[in-house]
Amino acid sequence: MHWFILKRLLVVPFMLFIFSIISFVLIQAPPGDFLTSYIAELTQGGSSVDQAQIDALRQTYGLDRPMVEQYFTWIGRMLQGDLGVSLEWNRANSELIGERLLLTLLLTTFSLLFTWAVAIPIGIISATRKYSLVDYVFTVLNYIGLATPNFLLALVLMWIAFDRFGLSVTGLFSPEFAQAPWSWARVADLMSHIWLPMIVLGVAGTAQIARVVRANLLDELGKPYSEMARAKGLPEWKLVLKYPTRVAIAPVVSTLGWYFPQLLSGGVVVSVVMSLPTIGPLLLRALVGQDMYLAGVIILLFSVLTVIGTLVSDILLAVLDPRIRMDGA
Amino acid sequence: MQQTPTAPDAGATAPDPARRFERVGEPILSIRGLKTHFTMDEGVVRAVDGVSFDLHAGEVVGVVGESGCGKSITMKSVLRLVQKPGRIVAGEIIYRRPASGKHKALEVDLAKLPEAGRRIRQIRGGDIALIPQEPMASFSPLHSIGSQIVEAILLHQDVSKREAKEIAIEKLREVGMPSPEQRFDAYSWQLSGGLRQRAIIAMALSCNPAILVADEPTTAIDVTTQAQVLELLKQLQREHGSSIVFITHDLGVIAQLADHVVVMYLGRVMEQGPVHDIFHRPRHPYTRALLQSVPSLHAEPRIQLPTVAGSIPHPLQRPTGCPFHPRCPDAMPGRCDVAMPALYAAPGGSPVACFLHHDHEEADDG
Numbered sequence: 001m002h003w004f005i006l007k008r009l010l011v012v013p014f015m016l017f018i019f020s021i022i023s024f025v026l027i028q029a030p031p032g033d034f035l036t037s038y039i040a041e042l043t044q045g046g047s048s049v050d051q052a053q054i055d056a057l058r059q060t061y062g063l064d065r066p067m068v069e070q071y072f073t074w075i076g077r078m079l080q081g082d083l084g085v086s087l088e089w090n091r092a093n094s095e096l097i098g099e100r101l102l103l104t105l106l107l108t109t110f111s112l113l114f115t116w117a118v119a120i121p122i123g124i125i126s127a128t129r130k131y132s133l134v135d136y137v138f139t140v141l142n143y144i145g146l147a148t149p150n151f152l153l154a155l156v157l158m159w160i161a162f163d164r165f166g167l168s169v170t171g172l173f174s175p176e177f178a179q180a181p182w183s184w185a186r187v188a189d190l191m192s193h194i195w196l197p198m199i200v201l202g203v204a205g206t207a208q209i210a211r212v213v214r215a216n217l218l219d220e221l222g223k224p225y226s227e228m229a230r231a232k233g234l235p236e237w238k239l240v241l242k243y244p245t246r247v248a249i250a251p252v253v254s255t256l257g258w259y260f261p262q263l264l265s266g267g268v269v270v271s272v273v274m275s276l277p278t279i280g281p282l283l284l285r286a287l288v289g290q291d292m293y294l295a296g297v298i299i300l301l302f303s304v305l306t307v308i309g310t311l312v313s314d315i316l317l318a319v320l321d322p323r324i325r326m327d328g329a
Numbered sequence: 330m331q332q333t334p335t336a337p338d339a340g341a342t343a344p345d346p347a348r349r350f351e352r353v354g355e356p357i358l359s360i361r362g363l364k365t366h367f368t369m370d371e372g373v374v375r376a377v378d379g380v381s382f383d384l385h386a387g388e389v390v391g392v393v394g395e396s397g398c399g400k401s402i403t404m405k406s407v408l409r410l411v412q413k414p415g416r417i418v419a420g421e422i423i424y425r426r427p428a429s430g431k432h433k434a435l436e437v438d439l440a441k442l443p444e445a446g447r448r449i450r451q452i453r454g455g456d457i458a459l460i461p462q463e464p465m466a467s468f469s470p471l472h473s474i475g476s477q478i479v480e481a482i483l484l485h486q487d488v489s490k491r492e493a494k495e496i497a498i499e500k501l502r503e504v505g506m507p508s509p510e511q512r513f514d515a516y517s518w519q520l521s522g523g524l525r526q527r528a529i530i531a532m533a534l535s536c537n538p539a540i541l542v543a544d545e546p547t548t549a550i551d552v553t554t555q556a557q558v559l560e561l562l563k564q565l566q567r568e569h570g571s572s573i574v575f576i577t578h579d580l581g582v583i584a585q586l587a588d589h590v591v592v593m594y595l596g597r598v599m600e601q602g603p604v605h606d607i608f609h610r611p612r613h614p615y616t617r618a619l620l621q622s623v624p625s626l627h628a629e630p631r632i633q634l635p636t637v638a639g640s641i642p643h644p645l646q647r648p649t650g651c652p653f654h655p656r657c658p659d660a661m662p663g664r665c666d667v668a669m670p671a672l673y674a675a676p677g678g679s680p681v682a683c684f685l686h687h688d689h690e691e692a693d694d695g
Binding site: 222224225227228234243247321322 | 452469
């Protein structure tokens with residue numbers, strides 16, 4: 001097991017290196033650079049642009065250097081913990097990202113846990129009561145959940161919460177806490193706001209995962225080892241949870257790696273609709289404004305999260321399945 | 330354990346004449362008129378359609394027939410393991426447990442018990458244990474074999490976890506598992522086919538069941554290992570005097586192990602009787618056809634092996650009358666294709682369902 005984890009860990013730096021190159025190429029890909037859009041903005045505002053001034057800026061930001069050199073300057077600074085400066089905001093990227101990243105991670109983790117906590121039991125119930133009324137009800141609900149765009153769900157839930165319960169449900173904080181330093185009261189306030197976006201973000205995934213669990217469990221329930229467990233005299237529910245479910249949730253666990261970034265990017269529209277101070281809208285703006293270093297840092301962070309997610313899912317899979325664990329030993 | 334294993338059917342097409350089993354007293358298991366049907370969109374598959382036979386304490390009953398003749402479903406019905414859309418629609422499965430030690434005597438109709446209830450669960454594994462067809466897939470790959478055997482023991486015996494582990498290791502040793510202490514923690518996929526089958530047998534024996542149901546336990550393993558597993562089962566049967574229902578399509582295995590033989594075809598019993606009678610005086614044309622298709626060392630070499638003519642009909646297109654008549658060399662037109670012969674025993678004989686031997690018709694109940 002230790003060997004298994006160590007081997008996985010050794011791959012991480014290599015993967016991050018690849019991802020950093022891809023991130024950099026991606027943010028460089030659109031024609032022009034930050035200055036092009038900056039000039040366009042200035043010209044639109046009626047100010048004249050001095051070519052000398054532009055050249056000076058270009059030099060300051062190193063934009064006149066070859067790509068490879070720019071990359072190494074950028075990655076070199078990142079390694080020293082300097083995430084660079086946002087060209088658009090004129091503030092340190094770390095400052096811009098800091099709390100947003102924390103809140104985003106929190107919201108994503110909550111959504112994921114919500115999804116699993118709802119989807120896995122639904123999948124198990126549907127599979128063990130195949131073609132029963134319960135199964136059909138869940139199937140219909142699943143399709144509705146899958147087909148409803150989550151920003152629409154966000155709007156509907158916000159309206160219900162506001163209209164019926166008089167709750168202010170935009171953002172993750174009440175106004176008085178939005179800029180306040182961290183305190184227990186602020187955490188409590190966060191918790192009272194986070195559940196709605198958690199549900200909104202989690203619902204689509206719930207439907208998907210419930211289908212996966214149902215299909216896998218149906219396969220496993222027919223396997224001889226399930227019948228053997230029954231022939232031993234094990235009670236049905238205990239048997240289902242102990243044997244086939246453990247196999248059936250493996251695919252769910254293994255998707256953890258890409259589920260994370262999917263939630264991050266999928267949440268952009270929801271974040272805009274619900275004005276959540278998460279990282280999605282920041283990325284969107286950075287991309288529109290060609291604020292390339294900010295965008296680059298965020299994309300790289302997503303990559304890091306993907307790598308971490310994959311690592312966590314690999315370890316969880318190894319815990320679930322001895323064949324994976326021992327293969328690495 | 331034999332050092333030079335022999336194939337189970339090499340020249341062993343006749344049972345050992347020294348082996349005789351005298352049936353006395355009441356049977357430990359009586360199946361009467363059992364019908365297990367599968368209701369599907371396309372129609373009703375009558376997988377088991379009126380099966381009756383007995384198992385006495387200490388006896389080995391061999392249930393034989395081609396694939397798809399309802400052998401496995403019969404025994405799954407006994408354990409109440411038939412999955413939907415299968416259902417027991419008629420019949421009795423009387424299990425009589427003699428009083429022993431802490432257990433009181435018991436007589437219960439298993440067909441009437443609720444499928445997932447506590448009573449049938451106590452009987453499953455505790456009183457009637459299954460040795461399944463596929464040793465490869467019958468252990469969960471995610472749990473060690475030891476933990477799965479211990480689980481069975483804890484379900485049926487009032488012992489601590491530590492004692493259960495000791496019992497499990499003892500059983501593994503008993504079935505000839507080399508270094509059982511280490512193998513206890515092994516996963517099934519780390520074991521060879523033969524060792525897996527031994528581990529399965531150890532699990533089945535772990536609660537000292539009154540009846541063992543062995544569902545083609547040697548089909549999925551190679552011939553050499555088959556011989557070893559059969560030898561093991563024979564030896565365990567001798568030592569414990571177990572009552573075993575042995576399902577197989579291999580008459581060689583039947584000759585080696587069984588005291589009493591039940592020949593099944595399309596969910597019905599065609600003929601049954603003591604193993605010597607079945608092998609030396611087969612009466613039903615189906616039994617004869619089966620016996621002729623077994624290769625023998627004494628036969629002339631390079632002759633074409635006779636097979637049972639034709640093939641099993643589609644389960645939804647059962648022939649009228651006797652289900653075997655389209656393949657039967659002795660079928661009597663106007664008789665066998667019209668009425669179903671009852672499984673009838675003439676005085677002093679064993680039951681056979683064939684109009685060549687009696688005139689009793691089965692009452693047609695649909």
